[in-house]
Amino acid sequence: MLRKILIALPLLALPSVAEAADITGIAKVRAGDAVVIGNTRIRLGGIDAPAVDQLCLNTKTERWTCGIAARDELAKYADGKSWACHTRSIDRRGRAVARCEVGGEDIQKWLVRNGWALAYTRMSHDYAADEKAAREAKAGMWQGAFIAPWDWRVRNKKTAILGATKPPDGAHAVLLASASGPVAPSPDCTIKGNVNSAGECIYHRPTSRWYTQIRMKISKGTRWFCSVEEAEAAGCRETKR
Numbered sequence: 087m088l089r090k091i092l093i094a095l096p097l098l099a100l101p102s103v104a105e106a107a108d109i110t111g112i113a114k115v116r117a118g119d120a121v122v123i124g125n126t127r128i129r130l131g132g133i134d135a136p137a138v139d140q141l142c143l144n145t146k147t148e149r150w151t152c153g154i155a156a157r158d159e160l161a162k163y164a165d166g167k168s169w170a171c172h173t174r175s176i177d178r179r180g181r182a183v184a185r186c187e188v189g190g191e192d193i194q195k196w197l198v199r200n201g202w203a204l205a206y207t208r209m210s211h212d213y214a215a216d217e218k219a220a221r222e223a224k225a226g227m228w229q230g231a232f233i234a235p236w237d238w239r240v241r242n243k244k245t246a247i248l249g250a251t252k253p254p255d256g257a258h259a260v261l262l263a264s265a266s267g268p269v270a271p272s273p274d275c276t277i278k279g280n281v282n283s284a285g286e287c288i289y290h291r292p293t294s295r296w297y298t299q300i301r302m303k304i305s306k307g308t309r310w311f312c313s314v315e316e317a318e319a320a321g322c323r324e325t326k327r
Contacts, residue, residue, distance in 0.1 A: 109171040109182065113164060116274075116312070118156030118202050120181070123169055131174050131183040132210035133194045134235045135203035138275055139264040139310040142232035147254050151265045152227050156202040159226075163196065164188045179315050201226020204234055224250045233261045239320055264309035277311040278302065279322050287322035289314070295327040 109128065113121035118135025121128050135156045136142070142152035171184035186193045197203040198216040201223075205213035221228050231253045237245035241262050247253045253261075270276050278290045278300050289311055290297045302308045311317040314324070 109169075109173065109184065111169060112166070113169045113186075113188075115157055115161040115164065118153065118160055118197060121160075121169070121186075123171065127179075127181040128171055128186070129177055129179075129181040129183045130194050130197070130203075131185055132206055132212050133198055133203040134206040135197060136227070136232070136235050137239065137264075137316070138312050140232075140235065140238050141261060141263060141265055142227050142230055143249070143251060143253060143257065143261065144230040145251055147231070147251060147257075149260060150230075152232060153265070156197070156226070159200070159202050160193075160197060164193065169193075179319065199225070201228045206236070208236075231257060231261065238262065270310050275310045275312040277314065277317055279309040279311055279317055279320070281308075287317075287320065288325050289317035289322040290325050294325050296325060 109123050109126050111123045113123045113128070115121050116127075117138050119130040119133055121130070136153035138153045138157055139151070140153035141149050144150050167189040169186055169188050171182070171186040173182045173184045175183045177183050188196075194203070194213060195216050198205055198213040199220050201220040205211065205217040207214060220226065228249055229251070231247050231249035231251045233242075233245055233247060238261070243258060243262065247257055247261060264279075276292055278297060280288055280290070280300050282288055290300060291314075300308065302310070309320075311320070311322075317324075
């Protein structure tokens with residue numbers, strides 16, 4: 087019995103996720119819903135923002151990099167402000183899933199209300215009213231046409247197109263693609279993804295043998311990734327060469 091008690095004591099001393107200390111400091115913005123404070127990677131909980139290489143359509147049905155815009159708008163709004171993040175859980179990629187305040191303001195609420203993210207209602211309905219307000223105001227992505235980030239990640243061809251702009255014929259092909267082109271959408275997004283003849287998604291780092299031979303074209307279904315974790319989360323494997 088004494089031995090069991092001695093083993094249990096260290097476990098009782100460990101804080102649970104709910105009791106973990108808040109994460110505070112100046113954040114480095116990686117995406118519209120992902121930041122880094124110190125050495126801690128944080129996923130903003132309750133919302134879902136477009137990936138950095140996701141495309142949307144504007145009011146003229148022209149392609150624009152809404153994922154980059156979401157990231158940059160967050161970075162601009164939070165520039166120099168102190169963050170306070172309250173951890174709720176840890177995701178499968180080892181990131182702290184948290185609700186964060188920037189200068190005392192709920193930053194998730196700000197992102198959703200300004201149309202740079204959606205309420206992730208599969209996990210929480212906290213921001214559903216803010217999404218409704220953004221949709222009615224045609225704010226951010228809502229002014230044009232786009233696909234929900236969770237559908238875009240799995241390339242769901244049957245998904246609904248959201249937004250205020252009536253999408254043109256062939257809009258799905260554009261909106262399901264990534265910000266492909268000869269130049270990466272961001273200096274941080276240099277990993278190339280393509281689909282091989284067997285239908286597998288393969289990612290290539292800049293040092294891989296075939297990297298320079300892969301032509302980034304929307305029509306080819308290629309995609310830029312910002313990290314190995316992002317590529318693998320999308321179901322891709324690394325090239326064997």
